Amino acid sequence: AQTVTQSQPEMSVQEAETVTLSCTYDTSESDYYLFWYKQPPSRQMILVIRQEAYKQQNATENRFSVNFQKAAKSFSLKISDSQLGDAAMYFCAYSNSGGSNYKLTFGKGTLLTVNP
């Protein structure tokens, strides 16, 4: 079974600075998807960024970028120019690709605090 590990229960960052959230995963598959989701106090799950394992190029979405190291099974999220609105719980997630299996396996989350 696939597992997702987030080793940082909490992180804090000063507004306008950069922070990196860590995620490692375990799988025997060669093709899969990785995600970062944001869950603010409203508890609505918001997709931050998605990476397909077969793509070597790291995904980026504005201030959010990932460092995908397939051999090391590592998938970290970098948030640049942190804003107060970035404060939330961040979940790393994994899914197999192909067929009809779109189940997500989530890590335990990292609570990000942004200090003004």
Added chain:
Amino acid sequence: GAVVSQHPSRVICKSGTSVKIECRSLDFQATTMFWYRQFPKQSLMLMATSNEGSKATYEQGVEKDKFLINHASLTLSTLTVTSAHPEDSSFYICSALTGALFEKLFFGSGTQLSVL
């Protein structure tokens, strides 16, 4: 953008009663819906996957007779917690998938269930 509506957002019930939670895709047809459970300050755990017109597939350890899932149409899935007990108190989140792309996966806003 696509919206998944989940109702009610919060429900309090007495032990022994049943509670129904609805998950609706408002502007798209959901071929597959997922139900997750989230305990306080913990991750999302997949409970079951439902496809329109067929029986739900439950994850290991989830009691299918206790958590009844019905996906009667392409826009509606329901989760009924039968004979609820205090240990069933949790945050329940649905997600809906249209087509076969992760770009088309959307989450509902969740339901906080409190069983007294």
